[in-house]
Amino acid sequence: MSATPDYIVTTGDFITEWMEHQGVNAAELARRLGVSRKHLSELLSGKAPLSHPLALALERVTGVPARIWNQYESGYRGDLARRQENTDPDAQ
Incomplete structure (x- = not known):
């Protein structure tokens, strides 16, 4: 049994949940x-990375701290x- 999940949650999944x-x-x-709308669509699908300025914009819009959005993004990119x-x- 693996301790690592066999799925990856995108930052966009968290944004979609908020939406x-x-x-x-x-x-x-x-x-x-x-x-x-194209950029947001790419972010929601995980194709575009979340930039720090956009994390700050998300903080202003959602009330969720930018550091949380950045943690989601870091976790997602690490999982990828x-x-x-x-x-x-x-690769090894």
Whole structure:
């Protein structure tokens, strides 16, 4: 049995959960954050990384401290790297 989960939670999953709880759609959140809907979509899907300035914008919009958003992002990127290392025999 492995202590490491076999799934990865994106930062966007946490943002989406907040959006659902608050009744805010992607277009409205993009507007509040001052980013394009495309950029927000890429962030929500895990394709675009969360920048520190955007974490600060999320803090202003959501009330959740930027350090928490940054921790989610760091954990997500670390999990991606771990998965890549485990699936790429040349990475070690």
